[in-house]
Amino acid sequence: MNLSYLFDAAHWDFSTSGSIPQLLLSHIWYVFLALVIGTAIALPIGLYIGHTGRGSFIAINAGNAGRSLPTLGLLMLMVTLLGLGLLPVLIALTVLVIPPILTSAYAGLRSLDQRVVDAARGVGMRPWQVLTRVELPMALPVLMSGFRSAALQVVATATVAAAVGLGGLGRLLIDGLAVNDYSRVLAGAIVVAVLAVLLDLILALAQRWIISPGLRASR
Amino acid sequence: MITFDDVVKVYPGGGTAVDHVSLELATGKTTVFVGPSGCGKTTSLRMINRMISPTSGRVLIDGKDVAGQDEALLRRGIGYVIQHAGLFPHRTVLDNVATVPVLLGKTRREAREAAMKLLERVGLAAEFAQRYPAQLSGGQQQRVGVARALAADPPIMLMDEPFSAVDPVVREGLHREFLRLQQELGKTIVMVTHDIDEAIKLGDEVVIFRQGGVVAQVGTPQELLADPADDFVAEFVGRDRGLRSLSFDTAAGLPVRPLPAELVVDDAGRPLGWKSADGVRPTGGTFTSADTLRLVADLAILSPVGIAVRVDADGVADGIAPHHDLADYLAARRS
Ligand SMILES: Nc1ncnc2c1ncn2[C@@H]1O[C@H](COP(=O)(O)OP(=O)(O)OP(=O)(O)O)[C@@H](O)[C@H]1O
Ligand SMILES: [Mg+2]
Numbered sequence: 178m179n180l181s182y183l184f185d186a187a188h189w190d191f192s193t194s195g196s197i198p199q200l201l202l203s204h205i206w207y208v209f210l211a212l213v214i215g216t217a218i219a220l221p222i223g224l225y226i227g228h229t230g231r232g233s234f235i236a237i238n239a240g241n242a243g244r245s246l247p248t249l250g251l252l253m254l255m256v257t258l259l260g261l262g263l264l265p266v267l268i269a270l271t272v273l274v275i276p277p278i279l280t281s282a283y284a285g286l287r288s289l290d291q292r293v294v295d296a297a298r299g300v301g302m303r304p305w306q307v308l309t310r311v312e313l314p315m316a317l318p319v320l321m322s323g324f325r326s327a328a329l330q331v332v333a334t335a336t337v338a339a340a341v342g343l344g345g346l347g348r349l350l351i352d353g354l355a356v357n358d359y360s361r362v363l364a365g366a367i368v369v370a371v372l373a374v375l376l377d378l379i380l381a382l383a384q385r386w387i388i389s390p391g392l393r394a395s396r
Numbered sequence: 397m398i399t400f401d402d403v404v405k406v407y408p409g410g411g412t413a414v415d416h417v418s419l420e421l422a423t424g425k426t427t428v429f430v431g432p433s434g435c436g437k438t439t440s441l442r443m444i445n446r447m448i449s450p451t452s453g454r455v456l457i458d459g460k461d462v463a464g465q466d467e468a469l470l471r472r473g474i475g476y477v478i479q480h481a482g483l484f485p486h487r488t489v490l491d492n493v494a495t496v497p498v499l500l501g502k503t504r505r506e507a508r509e510a511a512m513k514l515l516e517r518v519g520l521a522a523e524f525a526q527r528y529p530a531q532l533s534g535g536q537q538q539r540v541g542v543a544r545a546l547a548a549d550p551p552i553m554l555m556d557e558p559f560s561a562v563d564p565v566v567r568e569g570l571h572r573e574f575l576r577l578q579q580e581l582g583k584t585i586v587m588v589t590h591d592i593d594e595a596i597k598l599g600d601e602v603v604i605f606r607q608g609g610v611v612a613q614v615g616t617p618q619e620l621l622a623d624p625a626d627d628f629v630a631e632f633v634g635r636d637r638g639l640r641s642l643s644f645d646t647a648a649g650l651p652v653r654p655l656p657a658e659l660v661v662d663d664a665g666r667p668l669g670w671k672s673a674d675g676v677r678p679t680g681g682t683f684t685s686a687d688t689l690r691l692v693a694d695l696a697i698l699s700p701v702g703i704a705v706r707v708d709a710d711g712v713a714d715g716i717a718p719h720h721d722l723a724d725y726l727a728a729r730r731s
Contacts, residue, residue, distance in 0.1 A: 296482030299447055300496050300544070301472030314486045389486035391528030 182353075183364035195348065197368060203344035204372070207335045210267055212328060215274025223282025227316070228308050236283035243276025248334050256341050266338045273334055274327045281323020285316030318392060321384045325377060332373045336365075346372070397423050398444060398552070398584065403453035405439050405609070413439040414609035416453075422601065423458075423551075426578060426585040430595040431605030431612070431632070437588040438479065439609070441554050444586060445474045457552070472496055475545030475553040475583075480561060482541065483529040489515070489540050490525040496548040507547075514543045519573055534561040535570065546581075555587040559594065571597060592633055596621070596640065604629055618644045642690035642726075647683055650692065650725055652706050652715025659705065665712040667705050682707045689722075696722055 182188060183197075191198045226236045248269050255265030289312060297311040313320075339347030349365025352358075398421040405414040414436040421427040429437040442448040443455050446467050454461050462470060475496075483492050493511035498504060515525060518539040529537055538558055545553055559570045575598065578585065589595055595602045596617040604620065606612040606628055613625040621641035624630035634640070655661070660668045660676050669676035680698040682705045683691050695704035696719035704722070706715040 290485075292478065292480060292482050293484060295447070296476075296478045297484070299445065299471060299476040299478055299482070301468045301470075301499055303468045306499070311484060311486075315484075389528070391486045391488070391530060 178363065179360040180363065182349075182358065182360035183367060188364070195344075197349070197364065200344055200346050200348050201368060201372070204332075204335055204338075204346045204369075207266060207270060207338055207343075207345055208328070208331050208376075211270035211274050211331050211335070212324075214267065215271045215327065215331075216278055216324070218271070219275040219278035220282055223279040224286065224308065224313070226279075227283040227286025228304075228312060230287075233283065233287075236279055240276045240280035243272065246272060248273050249337050249340065252337050252341060261342055263343065266341065266343055269337065270331055270335060274331055277323045277327040277330070278320075281320050282316070285319035285323075286312050288319060289315050314389060315392065317388045318384075321380070321388065325380050325384075328376055328380060329373055332376060333369060336369065397421065397458060398586065399454075399456040399459075400440070400443075401454040401456065403440070403443060403450045403455060405436070405443065405448065406451045412609055414443070414450075417609065417611055419603060419611065419614065421584065421586060423584050424582045425600040426587060426598055427601045427603060428595040428599035429586065429588045429603050429605060430590070430592055432607065433590065435605040435607050436609030437605055438556055440605075441556055441586055441588050444552075444554055445471045445476055447471075468499075472499055472548060473550050473552070475548070475550040477538075477541045477545045477553070477555040477558045479556040479588075483537055483544070485529050487528075488525065489520070489527050489529065489532070492529065492540055493543045493547050495544060500548055511543070511547060514547055515540075517577070518543045518546075519569075535563075535566040538562060538570065550583070552584045553586070555585065557588055557590070560589070567594075574598060596633075596643075604632060639690065639693065642693055643688050645689045646685065647687050647689055647692050647706070647717075648685045650685075650689065650717055651721065652717050653721070655713055655716060658701070659713065659716065661713055664710075667707065667713040670699075670701050670703075672700070677701075679705050682711075682713070684709065689726075692717060692722060693719075 187193070188197050190196050193199070223236060226232050251272060252265060252269040255268050259265050259268075293315065294307060294312060297307045302310060335345050336347030336350055338345040339351045346365050346369050349361050349368070353361030353363075353365060398419075400417050400419040403414055403417045404412065406412050417436075417440060429440060431437055439448055443450050444457070444462065446462050446465070449463065454463065456462065483489075484495070487495075490508055490511050493514055494502075494504065494507035497507035497510060502510075512522065512525060515522070520536060520539050520543070524532065524536065524540075529540065532540065538561060542555075542558060545555070559567045559574075562570065571594070587598065599617055601614065602617055602620055603614050604612045612632075613620060613629045615623075618641060620629065620633055621637040621644075624633060624637075630637075658671045660671055662668055667679050667682060669678045677700045679695075680700070681695050683695055684707060692704050696702055696717065699705075702719045704717045704719075705713055706717060708714050
């Protein structure tokens with residue numbers, strides 16, 4: 178294995194354009210945007226469906242459809258329709274993020290002990306209060322696992338941005354392949370993998386922080 | 397007062413759960429709904445706080461139809477102890493109890509302080525406050541459920557089998573605490589149970605339901621035991637209702653005879669036992685005039701000579717009641 182590209186100090190100089198830190202930063206930026214936008218869309222829909230039980234076929238089908246959509250194909254389609262730029266990339270990545278979050282929000286609410294939800298209504302909570310004070314906190318374990326799998330997928334898949342001329346760690350893979358520099362390809366693959374592991378670790382810690390110990394005690 | 401005015405509930409796809417029920421539940425009293433499984437007790441209870449709406453008929457609280465009232469506000473004003481406790485697993489015991497006061501606009505701090513006092517009141521030590529429901533026993537969870545319902549000091553409490561998930565010994569303790577609390581608080585309580593003994597013990601008034609959501613009889617526990625309306629009620633209240641009905645009367649009116657020579661007493665006059673060929677045999681217990689006739693009957697049966705011994709407040713023997721005197725007294729009382 179040739180790690181020379183990865184360990185060359187020149188490739189870690191932030192001020193050089195195309196250096197690993199710069200690519201890493203833009204990669205994280207794409208991931209962040211896709212997660213924020215995807216969550217903003219998928220979470221309310223998933224919660225609504227789970228809370229009301231209305232339209233559950235959407236939640237189930239969205240999960241299946243989303244998983245079978247090829248992101249690269251979608252990206253190319255978006256580029257043909259919208260031209261080059263950040264927007265088509267974001268759309269393709271967001272479409273990837275939505276299904277796991279939507280499905281887990283829905284499943285998280287559906288799997289709750291309905292007697293507790295009934296109790297929440299019985300003590301005089303309004304529907305919104307039932308959702309935010311009881312259903313959501315109780316569904317967090319399931320929701321978080323959906324979010325983590327979305328995050329991992331999007332970290333790996335954000336490399337497609339390079340295929341349409343944008344930055345991100347995909348540059349190392351595509352440019353490396355183009356000039357047969359396998360050391361560069363390997364560097365890209367390693368940095369993506371490390372990023373994925375670190376992100377998952379951070380999310381695991383966040384999960385410990387935001388999920389009530391009372392829900393852990395019962396398992 | 398809670399009024400059921402010709403209430404019917406038909407579940408779509410199910411049968412008739414509550415069938416033309418009209419009732420008046422007195423303010424400040426405990427009314428117990430009792431009956432076999434599936435006879436509409438929970439459905440009736442939940443129509444009071446609008447968790448279920450009647451198919452026809454009305455439920456009124458102090459003359460006001462609940463149907464016209466804001467659901468959430470109505471429920472905050474009515475304590476609700478849910479079958480199987482229904483505690484919020486993600487909240488500490490303290491925050492569970494503080495739920496309704498917080499909904500009513502109290503600060504979290506105020507609500508927690510009040511919740512702390514309530515936990516004490518239902519017999520839970522302060523150490524439980526920071527635990528989560530999953531870390532409590534079934535009996536402790538039920539106490540928390542009762543504390544949560546009491547937290548906003550509502551005039552009305554609905555309790556759906558609040559003591560079902562515990563063993564008989566713990567239940568006995570919870571019953572005692574319930575009666576003590578109710579004596580202090582004087583709430584209008586509607587309680588659901590399967591258990592006729594529980595109903596007789598805790599209820600000022602008992603409503604017996606039969607299959608199909610029909611009210612079979614309404615009355616005080618005494619009335620139900622002494623005068624069941626039909627075979628169903630007689631069967632339901634049980635075979636030993638004669639003996640149990642003795643629990644409602646004290647021995648104050650029971651005539652006693654002077655102490656016979658066979659009763660051995662100590663220097664102060666406290667009974668020691670009965671003389672017999674092989675020494676002194678213990679009396680097996682004594683009663684005062686404040687005790688129930690059921691205890692007197694029990695003592696007469698247990699006594700080696702078939703005689704119950706009465707004592708005064710200082711434990712000094714002041715009379716005896718042979719079992720045939722008790723029988724005569726009961727016979728005379730009946731006629
Ligand atoms: N949501 C529902 N849909 C259809 N039928 C229902 C529903 N809830 C209750 N029922 C039926 O209505 C009847 C009365 O139910 P309810 O829960 O009031 O009984 P209960 O007296 O409380 O019984 P238990 O002692 O077992 O709790 C039962 O036959 C039950 O099957
Ligand atoms: Mg019930």
